[in-house]
Amino acid sequence: MIATEVRNIGKSFGEIVAVDDVSFSLYEGEILGLLGPNGAGKTTTIRMLLDIFKPDHGEIEVLGGLMDEEKKDRIGYLPEERGLYQDISLEKCLHYLASLKGMESDTIQNRLNSYLERFDLMKNRRQKVKELSKGMQQKAQLIATFIHHPKIIIVDEPFSALDPVNTQMAKDLLREERARGTAIMMSTHQMNQAEALCDRILLIANGRLVLSGNLKEIRRCFSKNEILLRASSPIPERIAGVTYSRPENDQTRLFLKEGIKPGAILAQLIQSGVEVEHFETAQPTLDDIFIEVVTGKNKAA
Amino acid sequence: MKKFWRVLIFEYIRRVKTRGFLFAVISMPLLVILAMAIGLVSVRLQTNTLPVGIFDQSGIISFEIIPQETALFPSQSVEILEFKTIESGKHAVQTGDIQALFHLKADYLSTGEIEVFALEKPGENALNHMRQFLKDNLIHLESPQTIEILKKGNDFTIRSYDGSQQANMRDWFVVFFPFAVGLIFVIVINISGGYLLQSVVDEKENRTMEMVVTSVSPEQLMFGKILGNLSVGLTQLFIWLAFAVFGLTGFQVFFHYDQVPDIQPVHLVILFGIIAPGFILIAALMTLVGVMVTELREAQQVSVLFTLPMVSPFWFAAAILKNPGHPLTVFLSVFPFTAVVAMPLRASTSTVPVWQFIIASTIMWASAVIALVLAAKSFRLGMLQYGKRLSLKYILRTRQGVQTNE
Numbered sequence: 001m002i003a004t005e006v007r008n009i010g011k012s013f014g015e016i017v018a019v020d021d022v023s024f025s026l027y028e029g030e031i032l033g034l035l036g037p038n039g040a041g042k043t044t045t046i047r048m049l050l051d052i053f054k055p056d057h058g059e060i061e062v063l064g065g066l067m068d069e070e071k072k073d074r075i076g077y078l079p080e081e082r083g084l085y086q087d088i089s090l091e092k093c094l095h096y097l098a099s100l101k102g103m104e105s106d107t108i109q110n111r112l113n114s115y116l117e118r119f120d121l122m123k124n125r126r127q128k129v130k131e132l133s134k135g136m137q138q139k140a141q142l143i144a145t146f147i148h149h150p151k152i153i154i155v156d157e158p159f160s161a162l163d164p165v166n167t168q169m170a171k172d173l174l175r176e177e178r179a180r181g182t183a184i185m186m187s188t189h190q191m192n193q194a195e196a197l198c199d200r201i202l203l204i205a206n207g208r209l210v211l212s213g214n215l216k217e218i219r220r221c222f223s224k225n226e227i228l229l230r231a232s233s234p235i236p237e238r239i240a241g242v243t244y245s246r247p248e249n250d251q252t253r254l255f256l257k258e259g260i261k262p263g264a265i266l267a268q269l270i271q272s273g274v275e276v277e278h279f280e281t282a283q284p285t286l287d288d289i290f291i292e293v294v295t296g297k298n299k300a301a
Numbered sequence: 302m303k304k305f306w307r308v309l310i311f312e313y314i315r316r317v318k319t320r321g322f323l324f325a326v327i328s329m330p331l332l333v334i335l336a337m338a339i340g341l342v343s344v345r346l347q348t349n350t351l352p353v354g355i356f357d358q359s360g361i362i363s364f365e366i367i368p369q370e371t372a373l374f375p376s377q378s379v380e381i382l383e384f385k386t387i388e389s390g391k392h393a394v395q396t397g398d399i400q401a402l403f404h405l406k407a408d409y410l411s412t413g414e415i416e417v418f419a420l421e422k423p424g425e426n427a428l429n430h431m432r433q434f435l436k437d438n439l440i441h442l443e444s445p446q447t448i449e450i451l452k453k454g455n456d457f458t459i460r461s462y463d464g465s466q467q468a469n470m471r472d473w474f475v476v477f478f479p480f481a482v483g484l485i486f487v488i489v490i491n492i493s494g495g496y497l498l499q500s501v502v503d504e505k506e507n508r509t510m511e512m513v514v515t516s517v518s519p520e521q522l523m524f525g526k527i528l529g530n531l532s533v534g535l536t537q538l539f540i541w542l543a544f545a546v547f548g549l550t551g552f553q554v555f556f557h558y559d560q561v562p563d564i565q566p567v568h569l570v571i572l573f574g575i576i577a578p579g580f581i582l583i584a585a586l587m588t589l590v591g592v593m594v595t596e597l598r599e600a601q602q603v604s605v606l607f608t609l610p611m612v613s614p615f616w617f618a619a620a621i622l623k624n625p626g627h628p629l630t631v632f633l634s635v636f637p638f639t640a641v642v643a644m645p646l647r648a649s650t651s652t653v654p655v656w657q658f659i660i661a662s663t664i665m666w667a668s669a670v671i672a673l674v675l676a677a678k679s680f681r682l683g684m685l686q687y688g689k690r691l692s693l694k695y696i697l698r699t700r701q702g703v704q705t706n707e
Contacts, residue, residue, distance in 0.1 A: 050515045052685070069304075072516055081687075083512035086503075088315055096311050100304055100516035144512070 001028045002061075003152050003183030004049060009058030010207075011044050018044040020207040021058070026152070026183045031174060033198035033215075034187040035286075037294050041207040042187045043080070046154055049185070050077055063151060073102040076150035080157045080187075082137050084144070086130040090121065093129050094144055101148040108147070115143040119169065134161040142170055146177065153177060156187045171197060191286040201286070205294050215286070222284045222292065225256040227265060230278035241265055253282065304517040308525025309532070316496050316533040325492070326537055330544040349424025351400035352380040353431060354390045359409035361438055368434040377426040381434060394418050403431055480649055482568075483642035485538060486576055487612050493534030494587040494608070498600045500526055501591025510684040523680045527584045567653075571645050574662030578669040579641035583607065585672035592676075592683030593691040607638050614643035625651035635661040637668040 004026040011019045019041040026032050036042045047053045049060060051067040062071050085093045091112065098108040116122045119139040124132060129140065138161045145153060158174070159167045174197060178184055188194050194201060201218065203211035211218065229235065230251045239245075241260035246253045256265065262281050269276055284292075316322055355362060364383055382399060384390035390402035401419035409415065415435075417423065504510045513522055586607055594600045614621060614633055621630050625647045633643035634653070640661050647653050675696065682699055683691045 047685075052511070052514055069518070075515065077512065077515045079508060079511050081508045081511075083508040083510070085315070085509055086507055092315075096307070097512065097516070099307050100513065102303075 002026070003028050003063060004185075005059075005061040006045075006049070007059045007061075009045070009048055009055040009060060011041075011048060011053060011056050017207050019048070019055070019204075022204065022207075022209045023058075024202055024209065024212060026185055028151075028183045029178055029181045030199045031178055031184040031186055031197050033194040033201035034185055034204065035189075035191070035194060035201055035290060036204035040204045042204055043156070044207075045204065046077075046156060046185070046187060049154060050075065073148065074151040076145040076148065076153040078141055078145040078153075078155040078158055080160070082134075082141050084129045084137060084140060087128060089126050090129055090132065090140055091116075091125040094140060094147065097144045098147045101150075103148050111147050112143070115147060119143060119166070135163060135166060138162055139166060139170075142173065146173060151182060153182055153184045154187075155184070157189065158186060159188070159190060159193055167193075191290055195286045203290065203293055211289070211293050218289060219283045219286075222289045224282070224284065225258065225260065225262075226282040227254040227256065227262050228252075228278070228280045228282045229254055229269070229276065231269075231274050231276050233273070233275040235269075235274055236272055239265060239268060241268070251278065305521040305525050308513075308517060308522055309529040312500065312526050312529025313532050313536075316530065317536060322533065322537070326540050329541050333544070333548070344425065347425040348377050349400045349427055350377060350379055351424075351427075352382050352398070353423065353427050354382045354384045354393055354399045354402040355405065356384045356387050356390045356402060357405045358407045359405045360407075361410065361442070362405065362435075363438060363441065366434070366437050366441055368430065368437045379424070379427045379430050381430070391418055394420060400424065400427055480646065482571060482576060483615070483645045486579060486641050487615075489531075489534040489538050490580060490583045490611070491534075491608065492537055493531045494583060494604065495601075496533055497526060497530040497584060497587045498591050498604060499597055500530060501588055502594065502597045502600050505592055505684055506595060506687060508687060514684065519681045519684060520677055523588060523677060527588060531580060531584055567648055570658055570662070571648060574658060575640055575644050575665055578662070578665035579637075581669035582637055582665065582672050583611070585669065585676040588676040589672065589679050592679050592686075593693070593696075595688055595690060610636075610638040611641060614639050614646055618646055621646045622650050625653075631657060635664055637665055640665060 002025050006022060006024050006026075008021050008023050009019060010017070010021055022041070022045060024032075034042050034045065044053065048055050049062075051060075051072070060067065063074060065071075085096070088096075094112055095105075095108050098112070099105070103111075113122070116125055119142070121136060121139060121143075124136060129137060132140065138158075142158065145155065153174075155174070158170055162170060171193075174184060174186070186194065186198065195215065198215060200214055201212065202209060228248070228251050235245070235252055239254065241257050241264060242254045243257055244255050246255075254265065256262070262279075266276070266279055269279075362383075364381070368381075379400075382393075384393065384402065387402070387404060390399070390404070393399045394402050397420075401417050401423040404416040404418065406412070406414065406416070504513075510522070517525075587604060590600050590603045594603060617633075620627075621633065621643060624630055630643065630647060633639040634647050635657065636643075644653065644658075644661055678699075679691060679696045682696055
């Protein structure tokens with residue numbers, strides 16, 4: 001079910017076109033990755049979704065209608081830069097932010113205790129926010145995003161400043177929310193995180209949507225005829241159907257000629273007595289796709 | 302509406318529950334108490350409870366008259382002893398039996414001169430007591446009516462030319478109120494404005510606003526901030542006033558002062574026609590400045606542009622009071638930034654024409670509304686302008702929308 005429907009939105013600031021004719025849907029129970037280089041229009045898009053900016057043109061439907069005060073309470077937002085009150089205690093800060101989402105005090109306190117326990121911040125709850133480390137503040141920001149159990153969550157660089165343990169915890173939280181049916185949009189520069197979490201991605205460059213779709217399909221679409229091979233015996237220098245090869249860590253990357261099937265190469269290797277330990281059709285990483293699309297060598301385009 | 306109240310209460314509580322606020326609240330009464338304590342100690346140091354003597358050659362002194370008590374405390378009262386010769390009096394001074402001898406010569410009534418013999422300056426309590434004793438003796442010679450008037454003092458009532466305004470000088474409140482209103486305005490707006498400025502600048506720069514406006518509208522946030530921070534200043538003021546009332550009550554109990562303040566219609570006109578919009582105007586301008594700049598110090602410097610004119614009528618207070626109808630005084634009392642102080646000053650001692658009140662109030666409310674609209678617009682435009690200054694020209698020219706940092 002569609003949680004947010006964006007139709008042909010655009011936003012300019014003076015002569016600068018920040019977002020140009022962007023359309024997409026965000027579904028319940030999915031994590032949608034919003035990717036793009038700096039200044040691509042990601043933040044402007046997010047701010048329009050959150051009704052901080054009004055689009056110059058186009059329409060945004062949230063939870064079946066236009067944005068209103070009541071719907072704001074059903075959205076959780078984690079900005080890229082931490083937005084917490086610095087001079088008050090962590091507990092008070094989170095309590096206040098939750099109260100602005102229409103929650104009652106008792107409910108806030110119960111959920112807050114549970115989240116503080118989970119994020120190992122219980123002992124820090126009376127500390128002023130400014131006294132907390134960046135990682136702790138990021139965890140607090142995550143709590144502020146999740147505490148009211150929103151139907152839509154928009155997170156901008158959710159793992160910044162988090163150590164691997166807390167990154168995993170945050171990922172688990174996002175996955176739990178997805179399993180609960182929450183629609184999640186995640187903007188990030190960390191392609192590995194996007195690959196690990198996102199069901200679909202949107203790639204924005206120069207304010208325009210340049211790539212969107214299911215991650216597997218996109219990968220297949222951008223896939224080149226390459227093989228990753230690891231063997232316990234020497235690999236022949238010349239293999240029929242391979243243009244050239246290149247060592248890559250403890251493996252070798254084989255670049256196949258157009259039309260050559262990987263299976264044929266495997267058969268040839270076994271026939272020639274190579275003891276194959278690992279044979280994999282190489283998929284492009286999201287990083288590769290990102291660079292390719294953004295630098296203009298867009299295969300899909 | 303519920304969220305607006307939550308913003309307001311949050312803004313209020315977070316300021317009030319700080320050490321800085323508590324310090325500011327108690328510092329003023331403590332300073333007053335300290336000043337009073339120093340005064341009392343100083344009086345105490347100038348007190349000498351040894352008896353004083355009188356050698357009277359003028360024949361006007363009657364020792365049957367008991368003088369009105371002038372000492373602050375009973376322990377400071379002094380006994381007055383009569384001496385039949387100047388030598389015996391001087392001897393008593395030498396031996397330390399009395400602190401001073403007051404010699405009234407035969408021609409005292411024509412010269413008014415009194416010789417005082419003492420080893421050191423007599424205590425202030427002794428001098429005051431002697432003055433009162435002499436005064437009581439002198440007026441004892443007059444008729445009962447004269448005595449009554451002299452005891453009660455004179456009662457001046459100042460009437461305006463058209464008779465619509467009058468102020469009894471004994472009713473101190475009539476004169477004091479407009480002065481106090483202007484002063485209170487300046488204090489409250491400086492306290493609240495400072496908090497408001499800090500709140501807006503800090504939250505804009507640490508990006509809390511971006512979080513908050515995903516839950517509340519920018520207008521709710523702005524008005525919540527303005528009223529929340531204004532309430533902080535008012536709380537501080539009310540606590541000070543409570544101390545003042547407490548002090549005055551004590552003053553009345555100790556000194557049997559029984560004047561009761563009397564609120565007049567002109568006070569209400571000043572409050573709701575000038576002061577109320579004045580608060581809104583300055584608070585809105587503080588908000589405007591807060592979102593336009595990037596640092597608190599810069600905001601404070603810019604805000605001087607309208608806080609300085611606000612207090613300027615106090616500099617010309619004497620001229621305003623002396624020439625309440627002068628064109629410059631009239632201008633100051635209708636100009637938005639000076640009216641909040643100048644108009645109450647004028648109204649304290651003269652009759653301000655009704656049409657001038659109407660003009661001043663209209664200008665004040667119009668300015669307040671314009672400033673609020675401008676503040677709301679700049680708030681929307683500037684709340685996400687991290688590290689960037691907003692020009693007034695940009696605010697005025699931009700129709701709607703917000704610029705991004707991207």
